[in-house]
Amino acid sequence: MSRPAGAGWSPRVLAIVGAGALVSVAATVWLGLWVTPPDRTQGNLVRLVYLHPPVAWVSLYLAFGLAALSSLLYLWKRTRSLFWDRLAAASVEVGVVFTALTLATGTLWGRPTWGVWWTWDARLTSTALLLVLFLGYLALRRVPADPEVRAKRCAVAALVAFVDVPIVHFSVVWWQTLHQGATVLNANLSPTIHGSMAWTLLLGFVAMTLLFVWMVALRYRIEVLSDRVGEEALEVTLAERWAEDDSPPPADAPSVPVPSGRPT
Amino acid sequence: MWRDARLVAAKDLRIELRSRIALWQVLPVAVLSLFLYAFALGPGRAALAAAAPGLFWLAVLFSTVLAVQRSFAIESGEGTRDALRLSGIDPAGVFLGKVAAVALELAVLQVVVWAGMTVLFGVHVETPWLAVVASVLATVGLASAGVLYGALSAGLRVRETLLPLLVLPVLAPVLLAASRAWAGALQHGSVAAGTGWLRVLGPFAAAYLVVGILLYGPLLETG
Numbered sequence: 001m002s003r004p005a006g007a008g009w010s011p012r013v014l015a016i017v018g019a020g021a022l023v024s025v026a027a028t029v030w031l032g033l034w035v036t037p038p039d040r041t042q043g044n045l046v047r048l049v050y051l052h053p054p055v056a057w058v059s060l061y062l063a064f065g066l067a068a069l070s071s072l073l074y075l076w077k078r079t080r081s082l083f084w085d086r087l088a089a090a091s092v093e094v095g096v097v098f099t100a101l102t103l104a105t106g107t108l109w110g111r112p113t114w115g116v117w118w119t120w121d122a123r124l125t126s127t128a129l130l131l132v133l134f135l136g137y138l139a140l141r142r143v144p145a146d147p148e149v150r151a152k153r154c155a156v157a158a159l160v161a162f163v164d165v166p167i168v169h170f171s172v173v174w175w176q177t178l179h180q181g182a183t184v185l186n187a188n189l190s191p192t193i194h195g196s197m198a199w200t201l202l203l204g205f206v207a208m209t210l211l212f213v214w215m216v217a218l219r220y221r222i223e224v225l226s227d228r229v230g231e232e233a234l235e236v237t238l239a240e241r242w243a244e245d246d247s248p249p250p251a252d253a254p255s256v257p258v259p260s261g262r263p264t
Numbered sequence: 265m266w267r268d269a270r271l272v273a274a275k276d277l278r279i280e281l282r283s284r285i286a287l288w289q290v291l292p293v294a295v296l297s298l299f300l301y302a303f304a305l306g307p308g309r310a311a312l313a314a315a316a317p318g319l320f321w322l323a324v325l326f327s328t329v330l331a332v333q334r335s336f337a338i339e340s341g342e343g344t345r346d347a348l349r350l351s352g353i354d355p356a357g358v359f360l361g362k363v364a365a366v367a368l369e370l371a372v373l374q375v376v377v378w379a380g381m382t383v384l385f386g387v388h389v390e391t392p393w394l395a396v397v398a399s400v401l402a403t404v405g406l407a408s409a410g411v412l413y414g415a416l417s418a419g420l421r422v423r424e425t426l427l428p429l430l431v432l433p434v435l436a437p438v439l440l441a442a443s444r445a446w447a448g449a450l451q452h453g454s455v456a457a458g459t460g461w462l463r464v465l466g467p468f469a470a471a472y473l474v475v476g477i478l479l480y481g482p483l484l485e486t487g
Contacts, residue, residue, distance in 0.1 A: 129436055156482060
């Protein structure tokens with residue numbers, strides 16, 4: 001069977017990108033855990049810097065940005081195509097995983113450095129709200145509907161949520177500066193970090209971006225194929241029902257209630 | 265657009281006046297929540313007064329969900345959505361009309377809840393203009409974002425559970441900003457700090473009004 005058209009990248013390309021992602025992740029792990037030195041003040045905790053900012057970059061900018069852009073392109077009549085809808089969905093789904101990872105690595109880092117799992121810091125709070133916004137999108141997506149209707153509905157939801165992101169961010173920044181004073185320890189990206197650390201951090205960004213691209217492409221392909229299976233299953237069921245009309249089942253067959261009307 | 269908005273708002277409000285669902289179901293729940301807050305925080309007046317701005321806006325926030333659900337429930341039965349679409353009324357007008365109706369209901373609710381709070385919690389407003397301006401901006405923001413999501417989840421089987429999940433995180437900055445602004449307007453509050461929060465409430469209301477006017481058309485087509 002030839003490769004179904006419109007299913008995104010071929011398995012070969014997917015495999016190459018996937019291999020690149022896995023190799024770069026492995027290299028980041030090796031450099032981050034064994035090669036780079038521990039930090040003077042944070043000790044071995046600093047090794048989270050190779051994971052946490054890259055994961056956050058992917059979830060907060062790449063995933064949500066791509067989802068918003070695809071949703072916009074879907075709603076714009078000239079570029080309307082289910083491609084953008086599926087891309088947005090794939091991007092959000094992977095984005096949820098990365099956002100959850102951002103929060104998890106952030107709290108793991110916060111406990112030893114700040115002494116608490118959670119502070120009402122602006123970034124933490126707005127990331128948590130972003131995760132819930134993402135989850136709402138996915139919940140809306142799971143509501144069964146005609147693909148076109150679902151696509152339009154989800155695209156509107158994504159854009160409406162996107163408008164909220166800067167407002168959420170601004171208001172929680174303000175909220176916490178008014179009430180707590182700046183507690184964020186952000187010496188991570190200072191330009192004085194050790195050479196090997198800078199390279200490892202850069203590699204971490206590349207690795208997470210590749211991982212994101214691979215997962216989105218894979219998810220896109222699954223989306224297309226599952227839609228296709230759904231359509232084929234519908235056609236098979238329809239054909240079976242038509243066949244039932246033509247030849248009634250034999251008398252000794254177990255009686256199965258046949259639903260009236262169109263099977264949908 | 266404005267004429268259509270007026271027509272839709274008048275229709276929604278007329279239905280509410282006749283059915284009295286908002287009056288006898290949504291409003292009592294909001295007042296009841298004041299008692300629930302007191303049970304949760306204890307009867308000490310100091311604790312209740314300190315938490316009053318946040319509790320007030322929590323009550324309004326959850327009432328917004330109910331009001332929006334009600335606003336779309338009245339359209340689900342008789343095919344009103346299709347009728348509105350066929351009538352040639354501007355979708356932006358439908359949006360603005362529904363926002364106006366929901367905002368007006370919320371404004372009435374706020375007056376009642378605030379009266380209850382004055383009696384039960386013993387708080388009073390020191391800077392009325394700040395409280396009123398914050399209220400107006402927050403109400404427009406709550407109503408416009410709420411109506412957008414209401415239209416999004418209207419007609420779905422899971423709408424009762426889906427709407428809060430979709431709309432509450434979006435409305436979170438309004439709760440935050442309106443509570444802080446009100447804290448500035450009540451006794452012992454800092455008016456300057458409270459006024460600053462209007463800069464969150466204003467853009468929020470403006471952003472969702474514009475988004476709603478632009479996106480309500482595509483949204484109606486999905487019904």
